[in-house]
Amino acid sequence: xxxxxxxxSSGSVTVDGQIVGEVGRGYVALVGVTHTDTPAxxxxxxxxxxxxRVFEDEAGKMNRSLLDxxxxxxxxxxxxxYADTRRGRRPxxxxxxxxxxxxxLVERFAQTLRDEGVSAVQMGVFGAMMQVAIHNDxxxxxxxxSGAGAS
Numbered sequence: 001x002x003x004x005x006x007x008x009s010s011g012s013v014t015v016d017g018q019i020v021g022e023v024g025r026g027y028v029a030l031v032g033v034t035h036t037d038t039p040a041x042x043x044x045x046x047x048x049x050x051x052x053r054v055f056e057d058e059a060g061k062m063n064r065s066l067l068d069x070x071x072x073x074x075x076x077x078x079x080x081x082y083a084d085t086r087r088g089r090r091p092x093x094x095x096x097x098x099x100x101x102x103x104x105l106v107e108r109f110a111q112t113l114r115d116e117g118v119s120a121v122q123m124g125v126f127g128a129m130m131q132v133a134i135h136n137d138x139x140x141x142x143x144x145x146s147g148a149g150a151s
Contacts, residue, residue, distance in 0.1 A: 001031070001032065001033055001034065001037040001041040001042060001045055001105065001109075001145070001146040002031070002032040002034075002081045002082070002143065002144070002145050002146075003029050003030070003031050003032075003045050003049060003109070003143070003144040003145075004029070004030040004032075004078070004081060004141065004142075004143050004144075005027050005028075005029055005049060005052070005054075005140075005141065005142045005143075005144060006027060006028045006029075006030070006134055006136050006139070006140070006141050007026075007027060007054055007055070007136065007137045007138055007139075007140035007141075007142075008023065008025070008026060008027060008028050008074075008134055008135050008136055008137050009024070009025055009135045009137045010022070010023065010024050010025070010133075010135045011023050011028040011074045011132070011133060011134045011135060012074070012132070012133045013074060013076055013122075013123075013124040013125075013130050013131070013132050013133075014130065014131040014132075014133070015124070015125050015128045015129070015130055015131075016128075020123075020124060020125055020130075021074050021075075021076075021122035021123050021124055022074065022122060023071075023072040023073060023074040023120060023122055024071075024072060024120070025069065025070075025071045025072070025137070026066060026069075026071030026072040026073050026074075026118075026120065027049065027066065027071065027072075027073045027074070028073075028074045028076065028132065028134050029049060029073050029074065029075050029076065029109075030076050030078035030081060031075055031076065031077055031078060031081075031106050031109055032077075032078050032079055032080070032081025032082050032096065033077075033079075033082075033096070033097040033101060033102035033105045033106065034082055034095050034096065034097055035095070035097050035101070037097060037101070037105055037146060038105075039105065039108050041105070041146035041147075042105045042106075042108040042109040042112060043108070043109075043112045044146060045109060045144050045145075045146060046108075046109050046110075046112035046113045046116060047112065047116055048144055049066065049073065049113065049144065050065065050066050050067060050113060050116040050117065050118060051065050051066075051067070051116075052065060052066070052142070052144075053065050053068075054140055054142065055068065055069040055071065062140075066118060067116075067117055067118070071118075071120070072118065072119070072120025072121065072122070073110075073113050073118055073120070073121050073122075074122050074123070074124070075106065075109060075110045075113070075121065075122070075123045075124065076123070076124040076130065076132055077102065077103070077106045077124060077126045077127070079093060079096040079097075079102065080093070080096075081096075082095040082096040099126070099127060102126075103126045103127070106123075106126060107123075107126075110123055
């Protein structure tokens with residue numbers, strides 16, 4: 001599982017001209033799932049997301065977590081995080097999980113954020129053509145991967 005976190009001042013997802021999810025200060029989390037991912041991976045990455053200290057404290061140092069600053073998370077499914085561009089010019093997406101595996105794990109990730117104490121968790125629409133507005137703050141963009149120190 002891969003989660004590309006973008007620290008934002010705000011973000012939103014629009015589908016068919018309607019805003020379906022939005023967040024103020026916090027993260028836009030682009031979430032990709034591969035074939036071997038499990039609910040435990042979703043839980044570990046959600047916990048890492050909640051407790052990662054990348055928000056500035058009073059001294060201007062990245063020392064505060066999402067919970068410390070009262071931020072929210074906009075979760076957007078993103079199968080293209082598993083694009084394979086090693087050959088040719090057209091990406092292959094064979095490492096991205098099929099929707100029947102990916103959709104429940106993206107939802108599990110969002111639910112674990114809520115269970116960990118994040119009150120403002122919004123989601124895009126799985127499988128939809130989405131327009132994502134990201135007002136990256138910093139900019140700060142961090143990639144999290146399951147099996148890569150996700151605990």
